[in-house]
Amino acid sequence: MLYLIDKPMAEIGLRTAANDADGTIVLIQDGVLLDPDLDRPTYAVAQDVEKRGVALPDRIDTIAYAELVDRLAEEEVKSFV
Template sequence: MLYLIDEPMAEIGCRTAATDGDGIVVLIQDGVLLDPDLDVPTLAVERDVEMRGVTLPERIDTVTYDELIELVVDHEVTSFV
């Protein structure tokens, strides 16, 4: 499952993703300002990171919007945006 997480719904999104051992979290829009401590792969949209001028922790990788589209096509998606 692919979890898209933005700031307003971050708490419930992260709680939900934390219970999915096969999940992938993508921080999007203001979600890139978060620093979730999850045991699932966590990504952040590169353009959103650049626009907000944040530095991500090393455990969070970035994805382009094109890569995000590929992930959305390849996975079932739950949106907390």
């Protein structure tokens, strides 16, 4: 499951993702300002990171919008945006 997480819905989104052992988190828009410390693969949308001038922790990789769109078409998604 792919979890899209923005800052306003972060608490419930991260809590939900934490209970999914196979989940992947994608921080989008102001969600890139978050620093979730979950044992799940975590990505931040590169364009949103650049726009906000954020330095990400090493455990968070970036993902391009084009790659995210591909993953949205391939995987089940829960949106907290």
